[in-house]
Amino acid sequence: MSTTTDTSPAAMSTTGARLDALRAEGRAALVGYLPAGFPDVERSIEAVLAAVDAGADVVEIGVPYTDPVMDGPVIQRAAEAALAAGTRVRDVLRVVEAVAEHSGGRVPALVMTYWNPVLRYGVDAFARDLAAAGGAGLITPDLIPDEGGDWIAASQEHGLDRVFLVAPSSTPERLALTARASRGFVYAASTMGVTGTRDQVGDRAEQLVADTRAAGADHVCVGLGVSSGAQAAEVGRFADGVIVGSALVRPLLADRPWADRLDALRATVADLADGVRRARGGPGAGT
């Protein structure tokens, strides 16, 4: 069953197909977030490719933005540095392109962006250029489906995924609305709060995933606060994907040679990748 009524030839969701394939393997996806342009565009490409090679199944490329209200201090710092280094919105497309080439299209690259940079670029133009770069779609933390008419139209037109968010505060009506509007997966915020690592993943996450599925979503991935393999194993039990951001960005902010930072990133990704593989006790375990 599709979460949308889309009947166009481009109806097959890139990210949804990837999540289905992993589901068949009996495990959740590891979805890794990294900001484009930190510490500069070239090295951000190295970092994303390193994460892919170390086991990220899906990547989110962040557009650095001046006012990231859904992000905690770690991602704020990286975004600020990326902007100070002169990162432009179009550079994000270069990072996306690099992932698409490197993985031969196997690893979906979603762009995570606050809404104003897309508005300014032009919603349809951005969708067109993202599709041309081999991108899978957008995650939009400050765009709710109610305000997303232009983006819903443009993403249909260009065959892109639309990842909207739900939160523990979402009502059943809003879960249904968001599930219907989304394509690829629904992003369930594990807790009420902004991005950042936490000792515990919110205990409302499992219920939220169940409620979101009941509201009609095919795929639900969980983000906010996951930082260790153990947490990934816990979340991977009930979610289609485990989204990790700050825990990947933090090693890149360390005051060490770049090669060492990349090694630390690889180690973190490997630990998380191991976590999602442990979650359900092997192939075919299903959801």
Added chain:
Amino acid sequence: MPDQPVREALTETLAHQVLGRLADVEGPYFGEFGGRFVPEALIAALDELETAYRKALGDPAFTDELARLHREYTGRPSPLTEVPRFAEHCGGAEAGHRVFLKREDLNHTGSHKINNVLGQALLVKRMGKTRVIAETGAGQHGVATATAAALLDLECVVYMGEEDTQRQALNVARMRLLGAEVVPVTIGSRTLKDAINEALRDWVANVESTHYLLGTVTGPHPFPEMVREFHRIIGEEAREQILERTGRLPDAVAACVGGGSNALGIFNAFLDDEGVSLHGFEAGGEGIESGRHAARFSGGAPGVLHGARSYLLQDDDGQTLPSHSVSAGLDYPSVGPAHSWLHDLGRATYEPVTDDEAMEAFRLLCRTEGIIPAIESAHALAGALRLGREAAEAGRTGQVILVNLSGRGDKDVATAARWFGLLDEDQTDATPEGDQ
């Protein structure tokens, strides 16, 4: 200028045939502006707030209590003061213009901000929340919020850009005296917009216990509409007062526009009076060409920031550009969506006033009338001087100009003293950092 019956006929036409009453437009959209560009996590709280606010406005228990506080605590109605010595500088004495100030500076806590704060704080009690957070630039909204929190026994945290905590150090002390926690924000440009970012992050994490007491007509629905409702009393009083004093409506209304709450509050009562021209004055800073200003309508374009679509200072990538003004309260890169709507409709005009012009008007009001205005309000005074001059040049004399004096200047004395070089060097060192 048309006489009263003709004007009323025009008003009828405008109001009922063309657009409906402009003064009563409800959110989430004002034309193509406004909306709710926020994380899903906040939607339930915004819905709860909207429901509570609509119910409260229809409940005499709420409106009576608010009216009592306005009367007994704030000191409303605020007076209307005619300023003839100042008016002589509006196009010259020969022009014969009359200038009236709506004295929001005489409210408890020293500005119009208290009108909105008391309304929202009473709502917080009704919603059963126990904690309020607020952003502040000049510190006036923070002081008003800390005041209401003390009065109504609410926990209060105020976010303030580090740069503003320095240039408005006295207001930081006032908030702390009132029992509020003041958190200096050290990320981004360290001014009002970054304080709002931090307040939004706090709100997402604590929304069950906490209300975000937003200080102006910006932000996601229902804030722009709700804050207008809490400030419409400014215009309603002023309209009645000026009719009583002059027997007619003003020709022009002038207000400064930061987020736009004092301006919308006074404009609102005249929106459907076609013969009254409405003028918002933004911070022109060091001039539009300098790039150092907060003139969204001269130097911005529609975009989304802090939950609403409105005019915005932004670069080609949609990144927010830093704003600049000698007055912290006008130093914000976006503006309330209702103003963008009125701008595009042509119902109100918006012009920049530079730091220099504002400070000149500031000094003039001090010297001619014995009133020290907030530097924010001085932008409206400079605007009135310009309107009077332009009217005189166009041969229109005897105009009635109504100016919203949104706040008093006590908080700005250190900045003004530096600006005008009124202190000796060692005294200058002892004053809080002024931003010039």
